[in-house]
Amino acid sequence: MQFYARLVTEDKGASLLENPFVNSSKTPINGWGVLREATVSNSVRLTFYTPSNAVIGRYSLELDINGERTNVGAFILLFNCWASDDIVYLSDEAQRQEYLLSEFGIIFMGEPSNPQHVPWDYGQFQDNILDICLSLMDSTINYRRNPSEDVRRRNDPSYLCRVLSAIVNDRDDGGVIQGNWSEDYSGGTDPKAWTGSARILRSWYPQKSPVKYGQCWVFAGVLCTVSRALGLPCRIITNFSSAHDTNNNLIIETYYKVTGEPSDRGGDSIWNFHCWNESWFRRSDLDAKYSGWQIWDSTPQEKSDGMFQLGPTSQFAIKEGDVDKKYDTSFLYAEVNADVLVFIEQNDGSITKGSTDTVSIGPLICTKAVGMNSMNNVTQEYKHREGTPEERQVYSKARSLTSGAVGFVALSSAGETATAPNSDPVVSGKIIINGTPTVGDDINATLFLKNLTLANKNVTANVNASAIVYNKRVRRTVFSDSVAVQLGPNEEKPVALQILYSQYENSLTTDKMIQVCSVCQVEGWGELYVEANITLQNPPxxxxxxxxxxxxxxxxxxxxxxxxxxxxxxxxxxxxxxxxxxxxxxxxxxxxxxxxxxxxxxxxxxxxxxxxxxxxxxxxxxxxxxxxxxxxxxxxx
Known part of the structure; x- marks a missing residue:
């Protein structure tokens, strides 16, 4: 008498992987084994054991008696974060309850100064959700290319993170969600209308047609559901002022017209926020210090190994600037800690170099707190405190590993020909939003300009305010002004700004965001750029x-x-x-x-x-x- 566990997939049945259960007289140690516990009358009680490195999935339990096979049952094997020798072992019970068993969560959006709490229903234990998640594994390009190799790697969360991050978006393999950042959601659902993952997954299955539409938090919410359903602890991370580095130099080049309007030059961008996932597991492909929280992201941004997939990336590798470690670490590092170079487009089309910013990217990285509906600030898990020698040293290390020179460098043709100011800044500036405006309020802000020298300075402040979506794509200008300011030695002056509700009412995007920019032309020096972003609050x-x-x-x-x-x-x-x-x-x-x-x-x-x-x-x-x-x-x- 011999028992077998045979992995079952949608299209291949139980033909790809078979494991015999070894008959044992004592509890098997980390292997496929069956132990006879008791015999009563003509019944026997058997306990089956599986190894900690077993392939996850749906299994058929078969009994072989004298060469004749009989199917006697079925079971589903998942990762087990309670088992100390499992690759996903998580020692803290409160974290296991939060990151695996909790069916509800909060996703943070908006601005780092006042993050919005948006609820999400993961629903990993709802009817047929686990079945759909198992079907997802059988729908990836990797499985279709080589089913046998794919299923044998399903005991490795690094591998699964990679293929699942690809299948949750639809860009390569007819995945679950079609992204849309256009604000035209005809033929589908506004991404903000989704409140949970189950309805999305059920809409995809069984026809396996992409669901319209999603944005980053929707991709992250669905991927978190899939991860938890498969036994892999998972949480959603929000990175505010999230950089999108298209040329892997850890520098974000932004272009603005001298009037203060954003320019369409350059391929880099800075999103007001971006959401991704973290899962907890041991990295078998890297040194032990890189184990723990691993970042993965199904929002289609850039291709990795020819597909729209991202991760897993070790959180520890990001903090230490080890951007040469697998996978996609340099891209993730840039998202949280790139430097920003501002270029100003003059009226004649020429480009001048503006300010250098080393602190604005990733000012707040957060997730839901364990056991509470509040925020857990995890910024220091991703990077050393901004402005410290440690943070700058790690940045220099990361730049060197991407073969980039550290310093004021532009890689675009326009940036390469730009002229630079002939000295350090002589005027500083900042924009402060007064209060926390709600939709319907007039927006009051103050531009503060300070002379950093002992000589008089004349400044022309060109101010522009635009309604934007959360990835900072401009919909429409709602306010512009130009103000002449005279500054005495070391003098600071405020410039009052007001944007009326009537000015932005019909231009406000569904993200309710206004970007206020000012290009300050300093006579005899050059241009200073400052900005502030506002997410208008909803009424209670x-x-x-x-x-x-x-x-x-x-x-x-x-x-x-x-x-x-x-x-x-x-x-x-x-x-x-x-x-x-x-x-x-x-x-x-x-x-x-x-x-x-x-x-x-x-x-x-x-x-x-x-x-x-x-x-x-x-x-x-x-x-x-x-x-x-x-x-x-x-x-x-």
């Missing part, structure tokens, strides 16, 4: 449960919202959804008059016990997807 929306939450018992919730505008708001709709609490509910509200407050009752019937989240979305012609959530403890009936 309150959610309150009107009684205890009990499984199978009606539960009412009250949603309260006030129109803060001095004009009516039309096409108002409330949407409620939350795994375990309710399926999707839509309520049409109609028109809200100025300053009108509404209280809307939502009727739900909780269908799962435990800790759940209910998400409420309010949409209207003047407001785009105001979101809030509440955590609900659902008791057994």
């Amino acid at each position: 929306m309150e959610i309150k449960a009107l009684g205890p939450a009990v499984l199978g018992t009606p539960l009412q919730l009250e949603v309260t919202f006030t129109n803060p505008l001095s004009m009516p708001v039309a096409d108002c709709v409330l949407t409620a959804e939350g795994s375990g609490v309710t399926h999707v509910i839509h309520k049409s509200i109609g028109v809200l008059e100025p300053a009108q407050t509404i209280s809307v009752t939502i009727d739900t019937m909780p269908y799962m016990s435990g800790t759940k989240q209910l998400l409420i979305i309010f949409t209207a012609d003047k407001f785009h997807m105001i979101k809030n959530f509440t955590t609900i403890e659902i008791a057994e009936g």
